[in-house]
Amino acid sequence: MKALTFTLVSEPPERLDLSPLTPERLAGKARRDIAKIPVGMSKRGSLVGDLFRVAGTDASNIVFEGGSGRFDRLAESMQGGSIRVVGSAGTQAGRAMRGGALTIEGDAGPHAASCMRGGRIEIQGDAGDRLGAPLAGELAGMNGGIVIVRGRAGASAADRMRRGLIAILKGAGDYPGSRMIAGTLVIAGGTGEMPGYLMRRGSILLDRAPKKLSPSFVECGAPDSVFATVIDRYLVREGILKRPLLGSSPKRYGGDNAVLGLGEILFPQ
Amino acid sequence: MPKLKRTLQVNGVKIDDTFAEAFGMRATALLITGPNRKWARQAAISMTGYATSVIGCGCEAAIDVDVPASATPDGRPGCRVMVFAVSTDELAKQVLNRVGQCVLTSPGSACFADLTGVAELKLGTSLRYFGDGWQISKKFGGRHFWRVPVMDGEFLCEATAGLTKDAVGGGNMLLLAANNANALAAAEAAVAAIGKVRGAITPFPGGVVRSGSKVGSKYKGMTASTNDAFAPTLRGVTKSELGPGDNAVLEIVIDGETSDAVAEAMRAGIRAVTELGPEKGASRISAGNYGGKLGKFHYHLKDLLP
Numbered sequence: 001m002k003a004l005t006f007t008l009v010s011e012p013p014e015r016l017d018l019s020p021l022t023p024e025r026l027a028g029k030a031r032r033d034i035a036k037i038p039v040g041m042s043k044r045g046s047l048v049g050d051l052f053r054v055a056g057t058d059a060s061n062i063v064f065e066g067g068s069g070r071f072d073r074l075a076e077s078m079q080g081g082s083i084r085v086v087g088s089a090g091t092q093a094g095r096a097m098r099g100g101a102l103t104i105e106g107d108a109g110p111h112a113a114s115c116m117r118g119g120r121i122e123i124q125g126d127a128g129d130r131l132g133a134p135l136a137g138e139l140a141g142m143n144g145g146i147v148i149v150r151g152r153a154g155a156s157a158a159d160r161m162r163r164g165l166i167a168i169l170k171g172a173g174d175y176p177g178s179r180m181i182a183g184t185l186v187i188a189g190g191t192g193e194m195p196g197y198l199m200r201r202g203s204i205l206l207d208r209a210p211k212k213l214s215p216s217f218v219e220c221g222a223p224d225s226v227f228a229t230v231i232d233r234y235l236v237r238e239g240i241l242k243r244p245l246l247g248s249s250p251k252r253y254g255g256d257n258a259v260l261g262l263g264e265i266l267f268p269q
Numbered sequence: 270m271p272k273l274k275r276t277l278q279v280n281g282v283k284i285d286d287t288f289a290e291a292f293g294m295r296a297t298a299l300l301i302t303g304p305n306r307k308w309a310r311q312a313a314i315s316m317t318g319y320a321t322s323v324i325g326c327g328c329e330a331a332i333d334v335d336v337p338a339s340a341t342p343d344g345r346p347g348c349r350v351m352v353f354a355v356s357t358d359e360l361a362k363q364v365l366n367r368v369g370q371c372v373l374t375s376p377g378s379a380c381f382a383d384l385t386g387v388a389e390l391k392l393g394t395s396l397r398y399f400g401d402g403w404q405i406s407k408k409f410g411g412r413h414f415w416r417v418p419v420m421d422g423e424f425l426c427e428a429t430a431g432l433t434k435d436a437v438g439g440g441n442m443l444l445l446a447a448n449n450a451n452a453l454a455a456a457e458a459a460v461a462a463i464g465k466v467r468g469a470i471t472p473f474p475g476g477v478v479r480s481g482s483k484v485g486s487k488y489k490g491m492t493a494s495t496n497d498a499f500a501p502t503l504r505g506v507t508k509s510e511l512g513p514g515d516n517a518v519l520e521i522v523i524d525g526e527t528s529d530a531v532a533e534a535m536r537a538g539i540r541a542v543t544e545l546g547p548e549k550g551a552s553r554i555s556a557g558n559y560g561g562k563l564g565k566f567h568y569h570l571k572d573l574l575p
Contacts, residue, residue: 146409165409184409203407223422226302226379227407227414229343230425234410262403 001058004034008066008087012051014042015090019073021048023081023100026059041072067106075102078119091128094121097145110154111135116164118145129154129173132166140181142166148240155192158185161202167240177204180263186235188245199256199263205231206267207245213265217255222269224249277571279543282551284570289441289535289556292564294323294353295360296436296526298384299368299392300336302347304377310335312375313348316367320352321473322522324482324493328354328363329438329524331470342381343425349383351470353438353524361390364430369396372426373417379425384526386431393417393426433526437566440469440523440531442538443481443499444551445515452517453477455550459521459538468526469534478520484559496557515553528566535568540575 004026016039020026026034035049048054056063060081064071067087074093075083080100085093088106095114102121104112110128113121114135127149132142133156141160148167155173158166162181171189180199187195188207195210196202196217205228225248232244250266277284301316303309313332320330329352336347352367354360372380373396380392393415397404400417406428407414413428442459446452460476463469471477486494497503498510499518511518521538525531542551556570 163408182406184407201405203405224304224377225423226343226345226425227416227423229345230379230414231407231409233342233344238410262405264405 001061002056003061003063004054004056004059005063005065006048006052006054008064008068009051009053012040012046012068012070014040014044014046015070015072016046016051016068017041017073018071019076021062022075022078022083023060023062024079026062029059031055031057067104069107069109072109074104075100075121078102080119088125093123094119094147097121107151108149113142113145113147113166115141115143116145116147117143120145121147123147123149123151126151126170127153127157127168129156130159131157131168132161132164133157133159142183152189157187158183158204161185167235169241177202177263180204184231186240186245188241196256196263196265198259200260201262203263204265205245205250206265209251209267210265213253214256214258216258216261217253217265218257220252220254220264222249222251225252225266228266277574279539279574281547282543283553284539284543284574285553285555286569286571287556288558288567288569289439290558290561290563291437291439291441291528291531291566291568293434293566294329294355294436294438294524295357296351296353296384296433296524297360297364297386297390297430298333298349298351298382298526299364299372299430300341300347300349300381300383301372302336302341302343302345302379302381303375304345306335306346308375308377309346309348312372312378313350315371315375317350317352317472318371320363320367321478323353323355323438327359328352329470329472329522330363330367331472331476333470334464334467343379345379347381349467351468351524351526353436353470353472355438357388357390357432360432364390364392365395368392368426369399373399373419373424376421380427382427382430384431384433386433388432388434389429390432391428392430393428396424396426435527436525437528437531438524439564440525440535440566440568441557442521442523442535442542442570443555443557444519444521444542445499445511445553445555446517446519446551447514447547449517451547451550451552452519455542455545456519456521458541458545458550462537462541463521463523463534466530466534466537468530470524471521471534472524473520473522476521478522481518481520481557484563499555510555512553520557531566532568532573535570536573536575539570539573543575
């Protein structure tokens with residue numbers, strides 16, 4: 001079967017809520033019914049058919065030919081299958097995802113992978129602020145799965161992250177891993193200020209020493225770490241990194257001792 | 270013992286037309302790594318110590334194969350260790366005790382699961398408590414690890430280990446020779462050959478058993494006693510299986526991840542013994558069985574000839 005393809009006809013005139021366009025929600029739907037799904041967020045109320053040319057039948061394999069910063073809530077709560085965006089996405093891409101694969105070939109807006117629970121998101125461009133973080137009022141951010149950002153990420157990536165793995169390959173903004181509960185955050189390319197600010201548990205793996213660390217972190221030396229070797233090899237094997245990040249004896253800082261203090265920041269000596 | 274026919278011969282070594290009788294067991298496999306080969310093996314040897322027979326040790330265990338650094342998850346030399354027991358509960362208890370006392374304690378060691386099975390035994394999930402609250406859980410790549418702080422850094426341990434119910438214990442070969450030196454040479458050749466078969470172990474000291482047993486005893490409470498039919502000093506006073514020139518017998522006991530692994534190991538062992546020949550090694554190969562009453566796995570020597 002051919003992938004169910006949404007070809008963007010013109011730039012959307014309003015922000016779109018694309019959360020209805022996931023494999024499980026579109027399974028068994030005819031193309032003419034899909035075209036009638038409302039996706040516009042303003043009183044204009046655009047339908048799928050107003051913006052996209054729909055082709056193909058395989059709802060488990062969805063392709064958006066063309067993207068936009070107005071594509072919000074892409075793949076929200078997706079449970080399986082795949083969605084590929086040939087272009088950029090707006091806010092909350094892959095939010096609360098539980099399974100399957102989301103690939104964004106351009107940039108993603110803020111709150112990508114927010115509260116994600118499973119599956120895999122790959123953003124080939126940059127990600128906005130608060131990658132994997134909770135929305136206001138929510139207690140925990142990303143809770144499982146894997147996120148790869150081939151470009152940069154904005155501020156507060158992995159805020160209140162609880163489980164899973166986020167890899168950012170060209171640097172992150174300020175406060176990456178802030179208030180982390182657990183999980184693993186990998187950042188190559190440098191970070192902004194205060195990585196791990198108020199983190200309780202979890203691991204932040206950096207490719208270089210952080211420029212500015214909260215004073216409530218303490219140095220723990222650089223003992224041999226089998227974990228560092230194992231995760232290095234995993235990241236290279238999965239094609240996330242091209243070369244090992246940490247080496248066999250990374251330097252370790254423990255913190256944030258302003259809170260629970262069971263987190264760690266590792267970087268090569 | 271069933272009546273034997275001695276009609277087969279390979280390179281001058283007689284092969285009894287009999288079979289080894291084996292039984293189903295529970296098993297798991299672990300990959301133990303260390304900072305170098307010496308310390309990987311040291312952890313593995315300690316962990317598999319006093320694990321020769323389920324009759325008295327609770328489990329049977331040994332190093333299966335050495336694993337090169339290029340094939341381990343952490344890029345360090347490792348040993349694949351197999352542990353066999355008669356029940357899931359006993360296996361779980363033995364594995365946990367042995368990893369906790371012998372691998373956790375060994376310098377620079379790490380412990381990975383190396384078998385995917387029908388169930389999972391607790392490993393790091395229980396051992397993590399040694400970390401006294403400082404232990405760290407890590408899940409990635411479909412695996413779950415526990416990192417336990419220790420005095421030389423961290424002990425990395427997989428959370429669980431796979432259990433197989435398809436394992437087989439009790440594959441065996443009896444090597445009959447003119448003297449002890451020849452019997453030992455044959456046994457060493459067989460053990461070396463079996464050591465190259467992945468998924469099969471020889472749990473006794475150096476892979477060799479001198480005290481082959483029969484089921485039961487004249488003494489109350491003894492579940493096994495000496496295999497008098499193959500004890501040369503009893504030739505003539507008991508119903509012996511030994512010929513006039515057979516003065517020493519050694520047994521190789523084999524446990525396998527699968528029945529095929531046991532068969533392959535026995536085939537490798539028989540080939541090594543027959544290649545050595547009767548002048549330097551065994552003059553006859555036999556096998557232990559209880560007439561088919563002990564277990565459902567039968568390995569006929571005639572089917573395993575090189």
